[in-house]
Amino acid sequence: MAKHSRHIPKTDKQHLIEESQGKCANPGCCNIRLEIHHIKEWAVYKSHDSEHMIAVCPACHDACHHGELIISDEILYEWKKITRPSDKIHSQxxxxxxxxxxxxxxxxxxxxxxxxxxxxxxxxxxxxxxxxxxxxxxxxxxxxxxxxxxxxxxxxxxxxxxxxxxxxxxxxxxxxxxxxxxxxxxxxxxxxxxxxxxxxxxxxxxxxxxxxxxxxxxxxxxxxxxxxxxxxxxxxxxxxxxxxxxxxxxxxxxxxxxxxxxxxxxxxxxxxxxxxxxxx
Structure with a gap:
């Protein structure tokens, strides 16, 4: 059922952060400051469906909307499929x-x-x-x-x-x-x-x-x-x-x-x- 509040429920946000292992879901990005991006735009669908949302950093979030090299919806859905090791933490x-x-x-x-x-x-x-x-x-x-x-x-x-x-x-x-x-x-x-x-x-x-x-x-x-x-x-x-x-x-x-x-x-x-x- 559609949720018309722009506020993303805490449980959904936590699920998406855990899905990306606490880092930007972009496998080419090591940022850990995260925002939640609606792959299916909130302005159109007015829904917080975690299957169509992803945790990315502010820079990648901007690239989804305005970047010279746009991060497409197809790429974002591929990122959501990534399985990351659960016994290791990686950073640089x-x-x-x-x-x-x-x-x-x-x-x-x-x-x-x-x-x-x-x-x-x-x-x-x-x-x-x-x-x-x-x-x-x-x-x-x-x-x-x-x-x-x-x-x-x-x-x-x-x-x-x-x-x-x-x-x-x-x-x-x-x-x-x-x-x-x-x-x-x-x-x-x-x-x-x-x-x-x-x-x-x-x-x-x-x-x-x-x-x-x-x-x-x-x-x-x-x-x-x-x-x-x-x-x-x-x-x-x-x-x-x-x-x-x-x-x-x-x-x-x-x-x-x-x-x-x-x-x-x-x-x-x-x-x-x-x-x-x-x-x-």
Whole structure:
């Protein structure tokens, strides 16, 4: 039966957002801010029928109505047929090109002496942080393990794959994504959590720990926060320091500078991580 109110019922809206897995239904778009588009126009049919509605971002919504390359009804119905994996969350972060690129960690910045891969942290091939330049595009790769030693999230060339787990929370906007975990689940081991709270009293004061945070500051400049652990060691990067924690060690090692102008230009071998000696 036709519904003559322009207000879309909450249940219908939620169904359409779940249908597109919480992102724009356009498989070529990663936006997560969503609007509901009536494929059969409201002005004509005066009906909210979810079979003829779709969740798209504002830019794609505009393209449905006014774009130079119109998104046709046929394309929209094809998008509604897409089956997306239910056990993974995917996202990506876009970084504008720049002739000068830096990875900002704590209060220092890393640059390459040569345009090749720089391994920042590496406990294993499955537990690392690295970046490289490709035609002045900065690409970040990282893998973080969960508290059972299995891969929890992976970023390959700025593209995120996160295992769906109620412990992980992803929040994002264009140019920034943040993944947190509960402090009491010990993804970050207890000794490292205590170590960080001694050094930064406000660390995890909301009882959640940043597992990974990527934020684009300016073209080619990306700030990273997060933690990487292995056996009895942990490296924790906040916006203040890079801290190296070790079980049974009272005083952690840490590195800090004065911001993005405190630059380390790395010219070492690609097989060695920048901070390997600090936690070996």
């Amino acid at each position: 972060i876009y970084v504008e090109q720049s002739s000068i690129s830096k990875l900002l960690i704590g209060t220092i910045a890393l640059q390459q002496a040569k345009k090749r891969k720089v391994t920042v942290i590496k406990f294993s091939t499955q537990n690392k942080l690295e970046f490289y330049l490709d035609n002045d595009w900065i690409n970040i790769n990282t893998t973080i393990m969960n508290n059972k030693g299995k891969k929890a999230l992976e970023v390959i060339n700025n593209r995120l794959t996160l295992n769906k787990d109620e412990d992980f929370t992803l929040t994002q906007r264009p140019g920034k994504l943040t993944i947190t975990v509960p402090a009491n689940k010990f993804y970050l081991p207890a000794y490292a959590l205590l170590c960080m709270r001694r050094q930064e009293p406000s660390f995890a004061d909301d009882d959640r720990v940043i597992a990974l945070d990527l934020e684009v500051i300016k073209p080619g400049h990306v700030r990273v926060q997060g933690f990487w652990t292995h056996d009895n060691q942990a490296v924790v990067i906040t916006n203040k320091t890079i801290t190296f924690c070790k079980l049974h060690t009272q005083e952690p090692q840490f590195i800090y500078g004065e911001g993005e102008d405190s630059v380390i230009v790395y010219d070492g071998p690609v097989t060695t991580s920048v901070f390997k000696l600090a936690y070996s």
